Amino acid sequence: MDRLYHWRNFVNNKYVALEGNDSSINLHTIPHEVNSGTIIYPLCKTFLKTYKTFQIPTHIEEKLDELLERFNTPHLKSPLLIFGCALQESYSDNFDIPKDDLLKDFDVESKDFKTLLGILRNYLFAENRKHLPDVSFKTFTEGTTTIKNFFVKHDIYDALCHSFNLKKENFEERSQELLAMTNQIMVDKYPEKVKVDFIQALFNYIGTETELTKSDILKLIGVFFTLFQVKVSNSKDTEFYIHNYLEDNIKSVDLKNLNHYITRPPILFHY
Incomplete structure (x- = not known):
């Protein structure tokens, strides 16, 4: 298994991994011991378990060195190199996810599950179960079949409650547990979720x-994200433009927009 993380460039509105290894690419080995007590460690954990080495284009590392020197933070270089690659991998993996029917269902899983829980709640807390709502199934070949028999309906509702371990006594708590296991984040907001998590962690x-x-x-975060090929601004550009001079890169940071990720992050969750 290739345990080398290949640097990814954002080109023509997609991420392209570098192949090969030449003098224009620096190769780094992940240390055997990494400080697991830092705020940024949880976001790097999967990356650290997956890879042993990672690539950084030489010109990117040079600009990162310059950035850290500018803000008197060269001592943070080692953890930030790993953090930056973890950011790039996580963001690019979630960038422009193609939606098929199954993913669309996954996207609204929590909404439909809430509907089911509402039905089961009515069943469990019903004062009289003699008039249970009919249950309809859409079969593969025979259209829709409706179950009207009281005993069969009772068995269906009871089986569902049993399979989810739902009872009157634990309904509220158990419902929250079950909902927590469903997808809560809007699929098309996955890239934004990555940015929110990484920006807030890096800021802290x-x-x-x-x-x-x-x-x-x-300012440091804005340039850092640009160097690692992750857009923070609302620009529609399909490629990254990195200025030759650090001060120009700093001036290009949209501080107001970046601050929103700290103070007023975008809505990401289904409600």
């Missing part, structure tokens, strides 16, 4: 490890 991490002002932390 730099805030605890340095004495930078909020404005400087946001």
